[in-house]
Amino acid sequence: xxxTCSLPLCVSAILVSASAYGQCDADLNSDGTVDALDLAxxxxxxxxxxxxxxxxxxxxxxxxxxxLVSAWGALCPIGQPTEIKxxxxxxxxxxxxxxxxxxxxxxxxRVGIDPALTPVTAxxxxxxxxxxxxxxxxxxxxxxxQDVRGTAQAITLGSTLAQNVFxxxxxxxxxxxxxxxxxxxxxxxVDINRDGRLGAGDLIDGGGNAAGLWIARDPTAxxxxxxxxxxxxxxxxxxxxxxxxxxxxxxxxxxxxxxxLVVISHGNGHQYSWxxxxxxxxxxxxxxxxxxxxxxxxxxxxxxxxxxxxTSAIIAQQSTVAGGxxxxxxxxxxxxxxxxxxxxxxxxxxxxxxxxxxxxxxGYGLSNIKFLCSIxxxxxxxxxxxxxxxxxxxxxxxxxxxxxxxxxxxxVAWSFDLAERCTGFRNTVYVHGADHNDFNCCGTxxxxxxxxxxxxxxxxxxxxxxxxLAALKYHLESETALGEFLWRPSSSLRPPGVSSAxxxxxxxxxxxxxxxxxxxxxxxxxxxxxxxxxxxxxxxxTNISEAFARDTxxxxxxxxxxxxxxxxxxxxxxxxxxxxxxxxVSAGMxxxxxxxxxxxxxxxxxxxxxxxxxxxxxxxxxxxxxxFTWALQDAQGNVAKVxxxxxxxxxxxxxxxxxxxxxxxxxxxxxxxxxxxxxxxxVNPLIDLSQIASVRMEVGGSSGSTTGRFVIDDxxxxxx
Amino acid sequence: xKRASLSASVLAASAAAAGIWWxxxxxxxxxxxxxxxxxxxxxxxxxxLPKTPSAxxxxxxxxxxxxxxxxxxxxxxxxxxxxxxxxxxMVVRADSALLTPRSLAEPLLLAAGDGWTASVEWxxxxxxxxxxxxxxxxxxxxxPSGSPELRGSSESIKERANLRGLxxxxxxxxxxxxxxxxxxARERVLAQTSGLQPTPADRMPAASADLTLADRDxxxxxxxxxxxxxxxxxxxxxxxxxxxAQAPEGAR
Numbered sequence: 001x002x003x004t005c006s007l008p009l010c011v012s013a014i015l016v017s018a019s020a021y022g023q024c025d026a027d028l029n030s031d032g033t034v035d036a037l038d039l040a041x042x043x044x045x046x047x048x049x050x051x052x053x054x055x056x057x058x059x060x061x062x063x064x065x066x067x068l069v070s071a072w073g074a075l076c077p078i079g080q081p082t083e084i085k086x087x088x089x090x091x092x093x094x095x096x097x098x099x100x101x102x103x104x105x106x107x108x109x110r111v112g113i114d115p116a117l118t119p120v121t122a123x124x125x126x127x128x129x130x131x132x133x134x135x136x137x138x139x140x141x142x143x144x145x146q147d148v149r150g151t152a153q154a155i156t157l158g159s160t161l162a163q164n165v166f167x168x169x170x171x172x173x174x175x176x177x178x179x180x181x182x183x184x185x186x187x188x189x190v191d192i193n194r195d196g197r198l199g200a201g202d203l204i205d206g207g208g209n210a211a212g213l214w215i216a217r218d219p220t221a222x223x224x225x226x227x228x229x230x231x232x233x234x235x236x237x238x239x240x241x242x243x244x245x246x247x248x249x250x251x252x253x254x255x256x257x258x259x260x261l262v263v264i265s266h267g268n269g270h271q272y273s274w275x276x277x278x279x280x281x282x283x284x285x286x287x288x289x290x291x292x293x294x295x296x297x298x299x300x301x302x303x304x305x306x307x308x309x310x311t312s313a314i315i316a317q318q319s320t321v322a323g324g325x326x327x328x329x330x331x332x333x334x335x336x337x338x339x340x341x342x343x344x345x346x347x348x349x350x351x352x353x354x355x356x357x358x359x360x361x362x363g364y365g366l367s368n369i370k371f372l373c374s375i376x377x378x379x380x381x382x383x384x385x386x387x388x389x390x391x392x393x394x395x396x397x398x399x400x401x402x403x404x405x406x407x408x409x410x411x412v413a414w415s416f417d418l419a420e421r422c423t424g425f426r427n428t429v430y431v432h433g434a435d436h437n438d439f440n441c442c443g444t445x446x447x448x449x450x451x452x453x454x455x456x457x458x459x460x461x462x463x464x465x466x467x468x469l470a471a472l473k474y475h476l477e478s479e480t481a482l483g484e485f486l487w488r489p490s491s492s493l494r495p496p497g498v499s500s501a502x503x504x505x506x507x508x509x510x511x512x513x514x515x516x517x518x519x520x521x522x523x524x525x526x527x528x529x530x531x532x533x534x535x536x537x538x539x540x541x542t543n544i545s546e547a548f549a550r551d552t553x554x555x556x557x558x559x560x561x562x563x564x565x566x567x568x569x570x571x572x573x574x575x576x577x578x579x580x581x582x583x584x585v586s587a588g589m590x591x592x593x594x595x596x597x598x599x600x601x602x603x604x605x606x607x608x609x610x611x612x613x614x615x616x617x618x619x620x621x622x623x624x625x626x627x628f629t630w631a632l633q634d635a636q637g638n639v640a641k642v643x644x645x646x647x648x649x650x651x652x653x654x655x656x657x658x659x660x661x662x663x664x665x666x667x668x669x670x671x672x673x674x675x676x677x678x679x680x681x682x683v684n685p686l687i688d689l690s691q692i693a694s695v696r697m698e699v700g701g702s703s704g705s706t707t708g709r710f711v712i713d714d715x716x717x718x719x720x
Numbered sequence: 721x722k723r724a725s726l727s728a729s730v731l732a733a734s735a736a737a738a739g740i741w742w743x744x745x746x747x748x749x750x751x752x753x754x755x756x757x758x759x760x761x762x763x764x765x766x767x768x769l770p771k772t773p774s775a776x777x778x779x780x781x782x783x784x785x786x787x788x789x790x791x792x793x794x795x796x797x798x799x800x801x802x803x804x805x806x807x808x809x810m811v812v813r814a815d816s817a818l819l820t821p822r823s824l825a826e827p828l829l830l831a832a833g834d835g836w837t838a839s840v841e842w843x844x845x846x847x848x849x850x851x852x853x854x855x856x857x858x859x860x861x862x863x864p865s866g867s868p869e870l871r872g873s874s875e876s877i878k879e880r881a882n883l884r885g886l887x888x889x890x891x892x893x894x895x896x897x898x899x900x901x902x903x904x905a906r907e908r909v910l911a912q913t914s915g916l917q918p919t920p921a922d923r924m925p926a927a928s929a930d931l932t933l934a935d936r937d938x939x940x941x942x943x944x945x946x947x948x949x950x951x952x953x954x955x956x957x958x959x960x961x962x963x964x965a966q967a968p969e970g971a972r
Contacts, residue, residue, distance in 0.1 A: 240937045268821055268826075298896045300897075376823075413824060445763070
């Protein structure tokens with residue numbers, strides 16, 4: 001509304017409209033306060049389209065004067081815009097918002113603004129902009145906001161977080177087309193002063209180089225590239241009888257620059273031609289992929305040799321294979337190995353042989369192997385030989401595997417061992433209802449599980465395509481947003497091509513480093529009253545056992561003499577330790593943080609790996625998912641509590657497979673439960689994250705499931 | 721749908737340089753559909769592993785041929801990796817349950833004769849046909865490990881490797897690459913105490929004419945020929961050349 005009255009007679013008539021704007025719109029010189037200097041600007045611009053236009057309506061008039069008078073004396077932010085997570089999902093439990101980065105195409109994207117963290121004026125109107133991702137340098141030189149949707153979105157701010165959650169209009173139509181990237185990045189801006197520029201007082205998610213919001217295409221879907229397949233070629237230098245391999249590559253590779261190499265090593269009794277689904281899929285997303293004959297019959301050593309040989313061979317022969325189409329196109333600095341079954345152990349052994357200097361490959365070295373993925377691997381060789389060391393490692397395994405089955409009386413069948421040995425970044429994807437040969441096209445059906453739970457080849461291969469692609473993109477192409485597929489629970493982020501009915505249990509353990517603060521990994525200070533980080537631990541739970549993650553009686557029948565029943569993560573020569581305990585009343589475990597560890601103000605997440613204890617009476621009684629409550633307490637005694645449900649679905653009970661004793665429930669399945677630390681501020685603004693004295697897991701009563709038994713490991717704080 | 725066998729003809733051993741390739745559009749697969757759990761109950765068709773060794777865990781030779789190699793090779797089926805220059809090329813018939821591929825330890829395929837015991841080499845499992853093509857390498861364990869049998873003439877070596885009293889059996893489940901001389905000695909004793917009997921003389925097939933081959937590559941080639949004859953379903957499929965020019969699966 002434009003006033004035609006002249007200064008100063010019309011102020012009272014139009015004051016009513018002043019409240020429609022943020023107070024700090026009137027801080028025209030951005031000096032942090034609305035004062036006489038700003039009044040002077042309004043007066044000097046009176047009647048013109050000039051500085052002093054508080055409401056940005058194109059003219060300096062009585063409305064601008066009224067807004068300024070209304071905001072007189074307001075204190076306003078100065079300097080840089082505030083970098084803060086804005087992209088979020090609505091969730092059913094407090095804090096009712098989960099701030100995340102990655103969304104799939106077509107899903108609702110929301111913006112959340114927490115007044116407890118970033119004071120805003122209730123009733124004020126701001127504009128939300130979805131901007132194509134800019135680097136920090138680009139933002140520094142171009143602060144003009146341009147919305148990919150065409151126009152910005154006006155929002156009216158409230159006084160609470162719940163009141164400040166807004167679904168992006170057109171968010172479901174945001175493109176995920178990142179060319180070869182699975183996702184496309186955007187920066188979110190809340191333009192408080194509505195000046196169409198990023199500036200002081202504004203909020204931004206993505207002000208650095210990384211995008212704040214990622215829209216990801218379905219990783220189960222084929223990528224944008226046509227694929228050429230060379231059905232067979234002969235690898236020079238490979239073991240006699242195992243020289244044949246298959247190659248997939250993007251048809252337009254000549255225009256793509258160098259691309260990462262992926263090598264697939266099959267299992268015993270399998271064939272190199274059984275992985276077309278995976279080779280084609282990965283090549284359509286820009287990878288050069290081979291699947292080779294693998295010498296698995298004699299054992300793991302010979303299998304590892306063929307992996308090593310074929311990797312060298314394709315590098316050496318790239319000028320001749322496929323008529324030279326991939327000549328010079330293999331990025332030797334980025335190699336991923338995928339192995340299935342004995343091939344899965346074989347790639348770990350191959351990595352170990354290079355690590356131990358007992359094998360020197362031609363054409364590449366240890367540092368070039370950026371990722372290992374073992375699918376249902378065996379563990380014949382143990383910790384000294386089947387060891388991925390500090391590689392980025394992923395384990396993919398099905399709960400209904402009737403071959404590498406996870407039986408308690410054969411450590412060869414304990415696929416988890418390899419993951420637990422890894423000291424690099426490691427993640428596990430454990431799929432209910434998938435069996436061993438679901439991950440290739442043509443092996444014997446080995447399903448072992450309750451009727452009606454089989455997900456068969458199609459389901460398992462969808463999982464494989466999605467998570468292997470996500471991991472390859474994450475590790476080999478630095479597509480960091482795809483990492484969220486590896487650790488966010490399915491209820492929070494699920495590849496659309498993977499059924500929502502599937503139970504996919506994910507755990508992730510980041511590599512030790514400056515971005516990880518481990519409070520307790522149970523590897524040292526092995527008493528139950530002290531954590532590995534040296535702080536005291538107080539428990540009111542029952543039947544605590546801190547011990548090797550090892551089932552010791554070769555059966556899954558519960559026994560008090562085998563407190564880690566169902567744990568198949570450490571053979572007799574492994575050292576992985578965990579804690580297990582149960583409850584049937586309100587109880588908890590509290591870890592005190594040493595003073596040097598208490599400042600969490602720059603940390604992003606608290607997380608823990610947790611699973612239900614196999615066939616324990618409490619697990620049987622609970623007969624379903626388990627929840628607990630996180631509690632942080634600061635040095636002043638302020639407590640903030642958030643349910644584990646805020647992270648996603650409940651901690652599932654073990655797959656209800658029978659055998660290996662009485663009862664139902666297969667091995668312990670751990671999942672990573674991760675929560676943003678800012679969520680604790682949202683539920684209790686008084687909590688001081690710079691002085692967190694303790695972290696507690698509360699169970700029973702109103703804190704979560706009434707009864708249960710947990711197996712726990714790796715309580716950590718993590719930076720994003 | 722799982723396929724336990726492949727319809728195939730012999731894949732050329734060196735299809736390499738010519739190679740055959742095809743272009744598949746990114747949309748070669750069906751558009752992704754969220755897969756639902758199958759309503760059809762699936763059951764484990766992996767047969768239970770019989771106890772081995774036992775009196776019945778035997779193999780019956782159906783084809784026998786003495787082979788000498790001009791160039792020795794190290795055997796992957798022994799921990800010592802002894803060099804091998806000669807041996808018996810055989811096709812063995814056995815119970816499919818003993819031949820079924822398994823990721824965990826499989827029963828060792830072993831052979832013993834008059835004064836010798838061997839870890840038998842093989843490449844294809846044989847479970848669909850009941851036949852396994854294998855090679856019994858002649859390794860004289862009295863020689864230093866890595867030394868090929870060089871003493872004596874070809875005929876005298878063949879005589880020492882004679883098939884009198886031949887036993888072919890499935891022993892303790894283990895990785896062949898871990899088998900050493902001591903383990904072979906133990907397995908021989910186990911076989912005897914399990915009641916394993918030698919192949920009756922009247923069930924021994926007549927040996928084919930002796931064969932001289934250049935090296936292991938040639939031996940592998942001969943084994944593949946036998947596999948095509950006795951267990952064609954297990955020979956890796958020969959893939960037809962296909963050229964499909966399909967557009968990528970749309971911009972998303």
